Amino acid sequence: MFNEMKIKKINIGDIELDNNIILAPMAGITDLPLRCLAKSGGAGLVYTEMMSAKALVRGDEKTKKLLKIADSERPVAAQIFGGDAYSVSEASKVVRDEGADIIDINLGCPAKKVAKAGAGAELLTNEKLVSEILESVVRSVDIPVTIKIRTGLLPSQNIAPEIVKIAQNCGIKMVAIHARPASQGHSGSPDLKSFAAACYNANIPVVANGGIVDEKTAADFLQLPNCAGIMIGRGALGNYSIFKRLKEFFNDGKKLSLPLKEEKMEWLKKHAQYSAEHYGEKKGFIVMRKVVHYYIKDLPNAAKIRDMFNKKVVTLSDFNELIKLI
Numbered sequence: 001m002f003n004e005m006k007i008k009k010i011n012i013g014d015i016e017l018d019n020n021i022i023l024a025p026m027a028g029i030t031d032l033p034l035r036c037l038a039k040s041g042g043a044g045l046v047y048t049e050m051m052s053a054k055a056l057v058r059g060d061e062k063t064k065k066l067l068k069i070a071d072s073e074r075p076v077a078a079q080i081f082g083g084d085a086y087s088v089s090e091a092s093k094v095v096r097d098e099g100a101d102i103i104d105i106n107l108g109c110p111a112k113k114v115a116k117a118g119a120g121a122e123l124l125t126n127e128k129l130v131s132e133i134l135e136s137v138v139r140s141v142d143i144p145v146t147i148k149i150r151t152g153l154l155p156s157q158n159i160a161p162e163i164v165k166i167a168q169n170c171g172i173k174m175v176a177i178h179a180r181p182a183s184q185g186h187s188g189s190p191d192l193k194s195f196a197a198a199c200y201n202a203n204i205p206v207v208a209n210g211g212i213v214d215e216k217t218a219a220d221f222l223q224l225p226n227c228a229g230i231m232i233g234r235g236a237l238g239n240y241s242i243f244k245r246l247k248e249f250f251n252d253g254k255k256l257s258l259p260l261k262e263e264k265m266e267w268l269k270k271h272a273q274y275s276a277e278h279y280g281e282k283k284g285f286i287v288m289r290k291v292v293h294y295y296i297k298d299l300p301n302a303a304k305i306r307d308m309f310n311k312k313v314v315t316l317s318d319f320n321e322l323i324k325l326i
Helices: 032-040 053-057 061-067 085-097 112-116 120-125 127-140 160-170 192-199 215-222 242-252 261-279 281-288 292-296 302-312 316-323
Strands: 010-012 015-017 021-023 076-081 102-107 145-150 174-178 206-209 227-232
Touching: 021 032, 021 242, 032 261, 053 061, 053 076, 053 085, 061 085, 076 085, 085 102, 085 127, 102 120, 102 127, 112 120, 120 127, 120 145, 127 145, 127 160, 145 160, 160 174, 160 192, 174 192, 192 206, 192 215, 192 227, 215 227, 215 242, 227 242, 261 281, 261 292, 261 316, 281 316, 292 302, 302 316
Parallel strands: 021 227, 076 102, 102 145, 145 174, 174 206, 206 227
Antiparallel strands: 010 015
16 A cells, blocks of 8 residues: 555646646745746646636736746646637637647636636536637647546535546646535535545546545545546645655655744745845735745744735845844
8 A cells, every 4th residue: 555655757638747746726825936946846746826818818927927937847738718719729828839838727616706607516517618728728738738636516526537527538638636625615524525526536647635634634535446546635735745745755754844933934034035026025925925834933033023024025125124023
């Protein structure tokens, strides 16, 4: 059983990943600076933030900026969402032309804004439309196409096995399954049985997502037959060495220590520098407000530090003064 949980290389179409531990796409979070940190921490693949297909098709510059990619983070998967085959396939061409290595179609986001567009998890109940979208995208581009799904909309459903079959038939190269229903959001335990049923007979890689934060939660999925890898979201924020730690544990049996305060502060400093360079100082620190709490949450004065960061830090000089107080 332990040998089945080895961290290994996997292929997504003609792209070989160094390992099968992947950074999950997170809307408003997995921007270029954070992806570079995850890659340096050992992630085998990183994803962009989720982007609207219709916005990409109409040439929205703000959305296209989310597609800026650094060579050091490759391979990169760009995630898009949309509710019709035309807009998603046309957006896929834009993504390909902007230099993404892989296109990922979101079939799992539970957000109301995405549901209103008939996209994300809403598509799971319309297998015909899912098939139309996937077939159209695969025909439109010459790079690998993947999807990310939920087990269903409600706890009583497990739509994932059927969606995996559809994906295979349409030429999709990998499926990532968030093993919770859309109604559950990011709370509660993942449904291991539903995930196991979805990947058991799959002939393309099926990767597990949902609640993976350490060796135990990773092993819960990796021990399941035909689980091709794991995808980590919030568990990796401010904790980018988790990718290397899991690789060491499953390949060599070494349980490395969790990052100390000093390591987290080094990650935070790098993030601040990357963000300031990417966006400019003021915007860079505004964007970082979404994630700074992941770096400082275990500190005794975390609430005060976060408040100071949000209200007073707009330059690297401000940031360096704050760091002195931590």
